Amino acid sequence: MSTEHKQTEEQIAIGDAAATGDNVLVEAGAGCGKTTKLKQIAKRYAKEVKSHRLGYIAYNRSIADEAKASFPRNTTSNTSHAFAMRGVDRSKLDLPFTNRKGAAYALNIREGVKWGDGPESVFYSPDKLAGLAQQAVGKFCQSADREIGPQHVRFIPGAEEYMDELRTIVVPYARKLWERLILPTDKLRFASAASPFDIWLKTWSLSDPKLPFDTVLFDEAQDANPVTEHVVKIQDAQIIMVGDSAQQIYAWRGAEDAMGRFAAAHRLTLSQSFRFGPAVAEEANKWLELIAAPLRLKGYEPIKSELGPVDEPKAILSRTNAGVISAALSITEETNGHTFGVVGGTKPIKMLAEAARDLMAGRGTSHPELMGFSNWEEATSYAQDEGSSELKVFVKLVESYGVDKMADVAERAIDEKYNPDILISTAHKAKGREWDTVRINSDFQEPTDEAGEPCEPQKGECMLAYVSVTRAMQKLDRGSLSWVDNHLADNKHERPIKQALRRHRARQANTTIEEES
Secondary structure, three states: OOOOOOOOHHHHHHHHHHHOOOOEEEEEOOOOOHHHHHHHHHHHHHHHOOOOOEEEEEOOHHHHHHHHHHOOOOEEEEEHHHHHHHOOOOHHHHOOEEOHHHHHHHOOOOOOEEEOOHHHOEEEOHHHHHHHHHHHHHHHHOOOOOOOOHHHOOOOOOOHHHHHHHHHHHHHHHHHHHHHHOOOOOOOEEOOOOOHHHHHHHHHHHOOOOOOOOEEEEOOHHHEOHHHHHHHHOOOOEEEEEEOHHHOOOHHHOOEOHHHHOOOOEEEEEOEOOOOOHHHHHHHHHHHHHOOOOOOOEOOOOOOOEEOOOOOOOEEEEOOHHHHHHHHHHHHHOOOOOOEEEOOOOHHHHHHHHHHHHHHOOOOOOOOOOOOOOOHHHHHHHHHHOOOHHHHHHHHHHHHHOHHHHHHHHHHOOOHHHOOOEEEEEHHHHOOOOEEEEEEOOOOOOOEOOOOOEOOOOHHHHHHHHHHHOOEEEEEEOHHHOOHHHHHHHHHHHHHHHHHHHHHHHHHHHHHHHHHO
8 A cells, every 4th residue: 555654553663673683573464554664664774774775575576666666775676586587597588488299399208198998098198298297397486395296296186096106207207397497508498387487586596595685574474485485584684574374375376374484583463454444354353263363453444444235346356267257257248338357367267168178079188177087078077076166166157158158258358457347356366456346256155064064164265255355445245255244153152052062972972981891
């Protein structure tokens, strides 16, 4: 947020702690002005210790660019990738690009592998194996590991029976690919699940670099890439680490909460949000209660935020990519002249539609979520029996609308830079964003057990819900997250009774065992 307010007692305490030169950890809630506080720290150093050098590690490029324009001259602001680019040889970025087929040839993968017989057999061609090796390199680049291993080969839905053998086959190719990627004399630049910048970040991290700063300001530490976390922690400098542990939503792609492992002399909080009023803060606190977070947010009184239905929201947030497709299809059918865009673009929609089309034709696909199936029937059967909720929703969308309509919706979406009336996003991609009005889509489902009864939600799902509801500034339509009220009520009134029943049954069971003995 660009608007600066009168400093709160929490903000003053953080500034005083930073002035000691000790390491500082700040747990900052959604919209609580943590970047503003870091800017104030940099300004204080600029005024009191003019020779003091600060490095601000931003979460993404847009935040880094904003910091460059607003932080004082004593601060060098960049993303971790940009810092890495200063410390490695960038010459290979301009080399010819090689796709999966070219990678298979370069890695000397001449034969594929096959499991099973008949029409249900699965064949992994050389280029598909090369693709898995590229993805393994991508996962390795996001980890703190110093060597590629089986843990970096992604799990493939439908491939459970031969996954161990597949990993054994792929790992040597991935290691060979990594060696060629970092070889100065190699004349090829390979496609990978990691961008070239991720590769240079990993290379830089493995060199254990030292940054030329007296203080390192590390933002969004709860979703730190383990590679960046390693670089930060080895610095001979004061480290001021800020983040919101309740927004740690990228564990699925290797991010880890660096805050829980950080040794700091001062551990402080920012709980006053300036993004929304009390109504949204209260909603956010429900999810913080579910994950047993120590922090509770205070809403900004001048903002009269509210909960309720929103017919024409500025943003629609979904749990999954399949939910994004569903929302886009709904807008297309009920458009009323409104334009829409998809945060991050529509490439994932197009890729899913194309993968479904390939499976329906019985020719297999290289799509990461569907490459374990040889035809559409296998995918639908797996989705019904064992598939993830996202795969189930995707299958339902394909069968309800067809791949052609899905592809057409992707074409209709306009680029965000042209200011569409409605933006559709996954909750993950909405992180760091804010809109006046937000509607939660229908794919945030209340958790249930095997008997279909409500059960305790997973911590990661509660964190994602917390991120979602805190994107709204003026009005929030809770949609499919409204079940939290009943869940909290049940916990409050029924949990003690259930716990007493469990203790009673346990005592009965122990008595029976003793009598039988």
